Amino acid sequence: xxxxxxxxxxxxxxxxxxxxxxxxxxxxxxxxxxxxxxxxxxxxxxxxxxxxxxxxxxxxxxxxxxxxxxxxxxxxxxxxxxxxxxxxxxxxxxxxxxxxxxxxxxxxxxxxxxxxxxxxxxxxxxxxxxxxxxxxxxxxxxxxxxxxxxxxxxxxxxxxxxxxxxxxxxxxxxxxxxxxxxxxxxxxxxxxxxxxxxxxxxxxxxxxxxxxxxxxxxxxxxxxxxxxxxxxxxxxxxxxxxxxxxxxxxxxxxxxxxxxxxxxxxxxxxxxxxxxxxxxxxxxxxxxxxxxxxxxxxxxxxxxxxxxxxxxxxxxxxxxxxxxxxxxxxxxxxxxxxxxx
Numbered sequence: 001x002x003x004x005x006x007x008x009x010x011x012x013x014x015x016x017x018x019x020x021x022x023x024x025x026x027x028x029x030x031x032x033x034x035x036x037x038x039x040x041x042x043x044x045x046x047x048x049x050x051x052x053x054x055x056x057x058x059x060x061x062x063x064x065x066x067x068x069x070x071x072x073x074x075x076x077x078x079x080x081x082x083x084x085x086x087x088x089x090x091x092x093x094x095x096x097x098x099x100x101x102x103x104x105x106x107x108x109x110x111x112x113x114x115x116x117x118x119x120x121x122x123x124x125x126x127x128x129x130x131x132x133x134x135x136x137x138x139x140x141x142x143x144x145x146x147x148x149x150x151x152x153x154x155x156x157x158x159x160x161x162x163x164x165x166x167x168x169x170x171x172x173x174x175x176x177x178x179x180x181x182x183x184x185x186x187x188x189x190x191x192x193x194x195x196x197x198x199x200x201x202x203x204x205x206x207x208x209x210x211x212x213x214x215x216x217x218x219x220x221x222x223x224x225x226x227x228x229x230x231x232x233x234x235x236x237x238x239x240x241x242x243x244x245x246x247x248x249x250x251x252x253x254x255x256x257x258x259x260x261x262x263x264x265x266x267x268x269x270x271x272x273x274x275x276x277x278x279x280x281x282x283x284x285x286x287x288x289x290x291x292x293x294x295x296x297x298x299x300x301x302x303x304x305x306x307x308x309x310x311x312x313x314x315x316x317x318x319x320x321x322x323x324x325x326x327x328x329x330x331x332x333x334x335x336x337x338x339x340x341x
Contacts, residue, residue: 001045001299004280006077007175007202009148011117013077015274015299017048017204019285023063024056027287031063037289038067044296048077050178050204050283051111052122053103054084058110065112073113079204080107081152083122095125097136104140119146120178123328124154130162134171141172150176150202153327156191163199176202176280180327182210183254183269183311184247187320193278202280205273209284210325211236213247214269215294220248235324243322250321253314261307270298272311 003012018041021027023034038049049068051060061080068076082103085093093099104119119140121133137149151159151174159177166173177196179188185207196203209215211233217225218239224230230237238244251265258268273282286292320326332338 003047005202006118006148006204006280008200009175009202011077011148013048013281014046015281016046016270016296017050017079017281017283018046019206019283020049020051020060020064021055021285022287023051024059026056026060031066033288034063035067037286037292038064039072040289041286041292041296042072042076047075048079048281050079050081050118052081052084052120053086053107053110054081054122057086058106061107061110065110069112077117078111078113079118079120080111080116081120081122082107083125095121095128095130095133097132097139100133100136101140104145108145115144116146118148118150118176120150120152120176121154121174122152124151124158124330126331130158131165131169131171134162134166134169134173138172148172148175150174150178150204152178152206153180154192155328155330156195159192159195159199159201174201176204178204178206178283180207180325181205181273181276181279181282182208182214183272183315184210184213184250184321185325186315186318187326189276190318193276197278203278204281204283205279206283206327207285207325208270208273208282209266209295210247210269213251214254215266215291218248218251220252233324236322241322243324246321250314254311257307257310257314261303263301264294266294267298267301268303268307270295271301271303272308274299275303 001014003014006013028034049064051064082100083095140146154177162174179192181188212218224237224239255265258265270282273279284295
């Protein structure tokens with residue numbers, strides 16, 4: 001599998017990154033089976049694994065730690081994230097120095113490792129000064145707990161602010177961004193991806209299969225499959241909503257494009273993401289071995305200009321068919337109390 005450099009870090013990572021969100025209670029509850037999937041991905045040439053503390057409340061990190069025990073850790077670029085709510089303590093979440101330092105230690109224990117290659121802030125935290133967050137992360141870098149750090153699902157203005165603060169306050173900086181990006185979720189093409197290129201940041205895109213819409217999990221006229229993800233995020237998966245019907249319309253058209261190109265829709269979707277010049281790697285999130293095998297070959301697919309033009313006609317560049325798929329909205333939009341005082 002081809003390797004790419006993660007931003008300007010000098011770290012080489014595979015074009016496909018193994019996402020571990022579906023290992024544990026949110027997906028595959030069988031630890032041994034999940035470990036077999038991880039080992040198969042490593043054997044196929046993937047050297048990049050991404051998880052998060054909040055995935056199944058730490059269980060995903062525990063599974064990844066067990067999978068890498070016994071000699072595989074040194075060959076893997078290991079990424080995890082911090083921000084989400086962990087337990088009932090109101091301070092067990094967010095981007096404060098207090099929480100980041102504490103939770104990094106917890107992730108290290110669960111992952112059974114002495115260091116994390118890439119530690120990412122899972123979402124913005126409007127209640128916390130970005131300088132406090134960067135200061136805590138800088139401290140972890142200098143203590144050898146983490147090698148580098150990045151952001152996930154940050155809007156372009158906050159990506160730029162973090163770069164400015166790092167430069168002017170003497171902090172280490174975000175070296176990469178992890179945004180949602182797929183054939184159905186192209187909003188980041190407008191500003192996020194160009195901003196990352198401007199600052200030499202790597203891009204690790206999440207959900208290239210649009211949460212299953214581009215893998216065949218959601219079909220017109222059929223009941224939506226039961227999943228913990230759909231139950232947590234109904235605005236993105238409820239097929240009675242017009243915005244999600246738009247996604248099904250696009251999937252029908254994109255399936256025809258893939259067939260005419262002689263490839264599967266899964267390969268079309270992942271290849272589209274990793275061929276963008278700003279993207280370092282696409283995160284694939286298999287739950288089973290079958291899912292993994294269906295995705296691995298996408299790294300070898302090259303899309304010609306005619307195919308890319310047809311995709312643009314179906315989903316115009318810079319368009320999110322469902323705005324909820326952007327993954328985060330500022331509280332000034334989501335909380336009516338901040339608009340109506």
